[in-house]
Amino acid sequence: MCNCCGYKMDTMPLSLREWKCPSCHSVSDRDTNAARNIRDMGLADSLGHSDCIKSSTVGSPVSAGSTSERC
Numbered sequence: 001m002c003n004c005c006g007y008k009m010d011t012m013p014l015s016l017r018e019w020k021c022p023s024c025h026s027v028s029d030r031d032t033n034a035a036r037n038i039r040d041m042g043l044a045d046s047l048g049h050s051d052c053i054k055s056s057t058v059g060s061p062v063s064a065g066s067t068s069e070r071c
């Protein structure tokens with residue numbers, strides 16, 4: 001899943017270390033992107049908003065504090 005815009009890739013080869021999001025065209029390191037997704041989900045869980053994440057929040061920041069990291 002793109003950490004920038006929330007776009008979800010159907011397939012992701014394990015050999016792929018960097019990938020370009022077809023939606024927002026940001027290039028992400030696979031591990032960094034995954035770590036950010038996990039962190040954001042953890043933040044959402046602690047705030048009690050995990051349902052918002054799971055039901056797709058394309059285009060909307062997960063939390064106000066991380067807005068500057070996004071595109």
Ligand SMILES: [Zn+2]
Nearest residue numbers: 002005021024
């Ligand atoms: Zn994206």
